[in-house]
Amino acid sequence: MARRTGSADLPLHGGRVPPWLATRMSSLGAIITQAIVHHYGRDEFLRRLSHPFWFQSFGAVMGMDWHSSGITTSVIGALKRGLKPMGHELGIRVCGGRGQHSRKTPDELRLIGERIGFDSTPLIRASRLVAKVDSAAVQDGFDLYLHGFFVTDDGRWTVVQQGMNGDKRQARRYHWHSQQLASFVDEPHSAIDGPVQGEIVNLTDHRAERSRAAQLELLSEIGPDGIVSELAAIGDKQPAQAMLSHLVMPAHHDVRASDVFSRRLHGTLAAAAERGPVDFAELLLTPGVGLRTVRSLAMVAEVVHGAPYRFTDPARFSLAHGGKDRHPYPVPIKVYDETIRMLKSAVQNAKLGRDEEMQALKRLDDQARKLERSAKGPSLEAFIAGERAASPALDGRSVFGWEAELKAGKGN
Secondary structure, three states, rough: OOOOOOEEEEEEEOOOHHHHHHHHHHEEEEEEEHHHHHHHHHHHHHHHOOOOOOOOHHHOOOOOOOOOOOOHHHHHHHHHHHHHHHHHHOOOOEEEEEEHHHHHHHHHHHHHHHHHHHHHHHHHHHHHHHHHHHHHEOOOOEEEEEEEEEEOOOEEEEEEEEEEEOOEEEEEEEHHHHHHHOOOOOOOEEEEEEEOOOOOOOOOHHHHHHHHHHHHHHHHHHHHHHHHHHHHHOOOOOOOOOOOOOOOOOOOOOOOOOHHHHHHHHHHHHHHHHHHHHHOOHHOEEEEEEEEHHHHHHHHHHHHHHOHHOOHHHHHHHHHHHOOOOOOEEEEEEHHHHHHHHHHHHHHHHHHOOOOOHHHHHHHHHHHHHHHHOOOOOOOOHHHHHHHHHHHHOEEEEEEEEEHHHHHHHHH
């Protein structure tokens, strides 16, 4: 039976991911995927995708808006682009997407089946069923507009799809995982992300099994017209449905102290300072970005190795590479590119049997967890202020432009 892992509020945000960030997100997303598969295998990567808290943190560490619904579209798009050239190597394919791309999912699955040599019919059926369940069987006021289907060459899959409520400017994300799926209509979701909307109709809840059976029996006995009459007689006497546990993604765009577990941040900073000189001596020689990149690597390492409970504060992962809208600060391009270069080197060497760099990243993550019990550090406000002050020197960039040029313009 599918396991529910929680839910989250996702404010709707407009706009597009700029090309300079989209390209980097594809690269970083693909490399992180390779690292996870290297350490834990393809099935574990699918399991991570089906966890809503990890998914949000994954998008935040790549420089997207840490709290918004846009993470869903951008992460699926980045992985679809980044993983396509290495589909044969990893055995992971990404289908679907937003709008018209979601409707191409069956054709994409059919082509993959023909190339790989497996029967795509069950996968196509699964794609259509999960979309139908989340649009019809779960009546929560959200209209589906995005459907991402991740499938491995051995036929395992995860679906991430999202609906929106335009009137309330909110989104809800739904996660499915085939490995734990026993029924499409009896608690099939691994998680549902979205804002509390009051009472919803969720006929896929296990507690609704008797309701599903009763509805079929009632339909056969009294027909549609009879059901309408019965509903009119019942009136407003509807039992409340128990709500799922909820991760609240706030409407405010800025990252605040209440959004971040400070002891985990301090552990990351302390681990970078202690492990950096030991494991990343060459990187520390890079003027301006050495230690700063080690900090980002520590957060990326946590995305690769962290246990589920580590991702209950997705805002913290935005402190790795900032955000495209300057929250918590502009994306430091020099640091981002160094992170990609270091991770790419580690993955490539691991393929050749040289695992030293990958193990160094693992030690960095281990050290952060040990040190967070006792490490002290700056307040979140002071940390963000320091990053913004350093932004021009680190080629800080946002949708508003280069930070150095913006600050020069303000001074004229």
